[in-house]
Amino acid sequence: MNHSMRSESLDRRSMMRLMGSASGLGCAANLSQIDALGDQNLNDQLRISGKRVILLWLAGGASQLETWDPKPGRPTGGPFSQIQTTLPGIGISELLPKMSTHLNDTAIIRSLNTKIADHGTAYQLMDTGRVTEAGVAFPHMGAILARELGNIDSKVPDYVSMYTSTEGRRKGSAGFLGGRYNPMFLTDAMMPENIQRLDEVPDIDHRDRAELRDSLSRIFARHHSHPSFDGHNSAYGRVRGLMASDYLFDIDRESETSRAQYGPTQFGQQCLIARRLVEAGVPFVKVARGWWDSHGQNFETHQELCADLDHCMSTLLDDLKERGLLDDTLVISIGEFGRTPSINGSLGRDHFASAWSCTLSGCGIKGGSLHGKTDEDGQTVVEGEMDAGDLYATIFAALGIDHTKEYMVGSRPIPIADFDSTPCYSVLT
Amino acid sequence: MMNFKTLKVTNEWPASEILFCLEFDADRQRVWFGSSDSRVYQLNLAEEKPERVALEGEGHSSYVTAMAVTGQYLITGSYDKKIIWWDIESGQQVRQLQAHDRWIRQIAVTPDQRLLSIADDMRCRVWDANSGKSLGEFTDHSPLTPHHYPSMLYAIDVSPDGEVVATGDRIGHVAIWDAQTLEKTSEVEASEMYTWDPKQRRHSIGGIRSLAFSPDRKKLAVGGMGKVGNIDHLDGASRIEIFDISSGERLQVMEDSKNKGLVEQLQWTEDGSEIISTGGKHKGFLSIHDVSSGQQQHVSEHSGHIHAMNVNFDNSTILTAAHHRLAQWSFAPESVTEPESVTEPESVTEPESVTEPDNAPPSREDSE
Structure with a gap:
């Protein structure tokens, strides 16, 4: 109890953490016991309050050469030209004409070297910010940010993940943070399943049942003690809020104009849902757009998928800005890796993690900035190399979260960004 | 009847680029080919050691994918949306047109010297092949696929008598046109050649990549790739469909699931009994089918x-x-008894590197 019982202004979230602190948050045994008191810096809490993240997950690995780091005229460059953006000296692929005029709030990072180029392991790396380690279940980005940015009293979900393609679908895990931070995971329908109240149970009955359950739980707790009780009760406390959040997924509540702006594709509709969710206070939303794994016909695949990305991402940024949300919402576009500069016999590009790109937009980001450089053929990073840990540190810093902050897992401190990670300050405000 | 069982490579010229199209001059001594380095090259096969020479001029700025010869001109089309006329004798560029709004896929010349060009703007434009004057355009192809993504117009062919034109697109639609009036006369569908994956990977692959009228203009061959399970790859059977033009009836389907990938070009034999197809996946193939039986x-x-x-x-x-090479094949002119098919040359003329650039990309293709 070192550091935390110092203020009477602790919010309920803090109190809940304190209550659960003796033995963690009631998740699995061994290393799953984290010290929930380790993050009770109230100033930090205030600073990051209201921050949100939308992750546009380009599943399968988009080509950096057909998006953010074109090499026109080079043997590796492919057939597309480079278009000048509204930012002096920065060109991107012609496949992203709308984004070329939307970089005032966006930073491009062209120097990721994450080394791992198979889907499963690379996904794990980019979704946790570190290499898998036996015996430690690292939480993925959404779970960390749900915990850091979320509110225990929230009536909306902390973490929503949409992944409708089946290839490469991985739910991920909140790891040692516990099931409380697992995502609401939408795979088939645009609307969460099984959260609607049954018609045969009137609302008043539903509330009565909740009160009865609370009463019984309190009586039970007087005579029994177990860390899982808090998590159990907390989960029940959130149920009614989650049940009431189904309207957030209903884009028919949007104006026709708004729906038309996002377009007819599923990715567009999901980006609109993401905007509705962050507007309602959901701290982390992941929209996965698969499947970019273009071993054959890379250029035509990117004509299809980049058209979707370009339209939906630029519309989303516009919408967030017009609603005054972009300053507090970080939009990330990234996949598990990039694609080879060399072009194979099927006019495809294969997996490549040595020199690839991502973007960060909005909250905490120095718009119009460009970080890193690859060689003339895109084979290696020649300036500003970053690994997954550095990217995570940058994301945390953009959101006002101390990237050196540690979770105590049992007796082991684990920093939220990997050891020796450094934020990329050149893209931060 | 040709004896294609004797087909073998007799000469190869490796290149570091991808080679997309080729044409010969009238006496078949000089060959021109279009490259991924945006250049058009000439190779004189009459020379003892042919070496390629790039044609001179402003040239293209993206992949050169289409080519035709007419009179004194070589005409090329490119993903840069331009058509360029080159003087065959001087090797100089003489004219260029910003012909389309998107990638030019193929061009063709009619016997009466009209040039037809098709592009991903889904238009077929008609030009005077000698002057470059625009003569009209037509389209019957939707710019978007049924799933709201950009479509592509890949293939065109002109009947041998120059009376009929066919155009084929990504979703498997073929329109057949009167070459004089530019009125559509009929259409056929080869929708098996378009694979939309609505669930697993949520994009598409395929399309009609080649068209060829039979010598008597009664049939149309359509080439592409059959349905694909894993659309990350060109993993469908190579596929040819034969249609009766007057009835629109599909007469024949020929698939090869061993030699997978796209059928990029089709050529009927002179008597119309067989059809030669070529294309591939990572590797390529040359295949001959009997049209009436459908047998390979x-x-x-x-x-x-x-x-x-x-x-x-x-x-x-x-x-x-092909990808990284130009190759010459030969076959016996008529059926002779040959023991085995020869798929690769045992002794190929020592390949001459076709001016390999210093900056050729390393061969590096990570595994899946």
Whole structure:
């Protein structure tokens, strides 16, 4: 109890953490016991309050050469030209004409070297910010940010993940943070399943049942003690809020104009849902757009998928800005890796993690900035190399979260960004 | 009847680029080919050691994918949306047109010297092949697929008598046109050649990549790829469909699930009994089918995906433009008893590197 019982202004979230602190948050045994008191810096809490993240997950690995780091005229460059953006000296692929005029709030990072180029392991790396380690279940980005940015009293979900393609679908895990931070995971329908109240149970009955359950739980707790009780009760406390959040997924509540702006594709509709969710206070939303794994016909695949990305991402940024949300919402576009500069016999590009790109937009980001450089053929990073840990540190810093902050897992401190990670300050405000 | 079982590579010219199209001059001594380095090259096969020479001029700025010869001009089309006229004798660029709004896929010349160009703007434009004057355009192809993504117009062919034109797109739609009036006369569908994956990977692959009228203009061959399970790859069977033009009836389907990938070009034999197809996945193939039975008569594999071929029945040779190589093949002019199909040359003329650039990309293809 070192550091935390110092203020009477602790919010309920803090109190809940304190209550659960003796033995963690009631998740699995061994290393799953984290010290929930380790993050009770109230100033930090205030600073990051209201921050949100939308992750546009380009599943399968988009080509950096057909998006953010074109090499026109080079043997590796492919057939597309480079278009000048509204930012002096920065060109991107012609496949992203709308984004070329939307970089005032966006930073491009062209120097990721994450080394791992198979889907499963690379996904794990980019979704946790570190290499898998036996015996430690690292939480993925959404779970960390749900915990850091979320509110225990929230009536909306902390973490929503949409992944409708089946290839490469991985739910991920909140790891040692516990099931409380697992995502609401939408795979088939645009609307969460099984959260609607049954018609045969009137609302008043539903509330009565909740009160009865609370009463019984309190009586039970007087005579029994177990860390899982808090998590159990907390989960029940959130149920009614989650049940009431189904309207957030209903884009028919949007104006026709708004729906038309996002377009007819599923990715567009999901980006609109993401905007509705962050507007309602959901701290982390992941929209996965698969499947970019273009071993054959890379250029035509990117004509299809980049058209979707370009339209939906630029519309989303516009919408967030017009609603005054972009300053507090970080939009990330990234996949598990990039694609080879060399072009194979099927006019495809294969997996490549040595020199690839991502973007960060909005909250905490120095718009119009460009970080890193690859060689003339895109084979290696020649300036500003970053690994997954550095990217995570940058994301945390953009959101006002101390990237050196540690979770105590049992007796082991684990920093939220990997050891020796450094934020990329050149893209931060 | 040609004896394609004797088909073999007799000469190869490796290149560091991808070669997409080729044409010969009238006496079949000089060959031109279009490259991924945006250049158009000439190779004189009459020379003892042919070396390629780039044609001179402003040239293209993206992949050169389309080519035709008419009179004194070589005409090329490119993903840069331009058509360029080159003087055959001087090798100089003489005219260029910003012809389309998106990638030019193929061009063709009619017997009455009109140039037809097709592009991903889904238009077929008609030009005077000598002056470059625009003569009209037509389209019957939707710019978007049924799933709201950009479509592509890949294939065109002009009937041997120049009376009829066919155009084929990504979703498997073929429109057949009167070449004089530019009125659509009929259409056929080869929708098996378009694979939309609505669930697993949520994008598409395929399309009609080649069209060829039979010598009597009664049939149309359509080439592409059959349905694909894993659309990350060109993993469908190579596929040819034969249609009766007057009825629209599909007469024949020929699939090869061993030699997978796209059928990039089709050529009927002179008597219309067989059809030669070429294309591929990572590697390439040359395949011959009997049209009436649909049976594959012969197939030869090739080390690179073949994008184009030119068949010369007079001297029984085929020239192919492929991924990283140009190759000359030969076959016996008539059926003779040959023991085995020869798929790769045992002794190929020592390949001459075709001016390999210093900055050729390393061969580096990570595994899946």
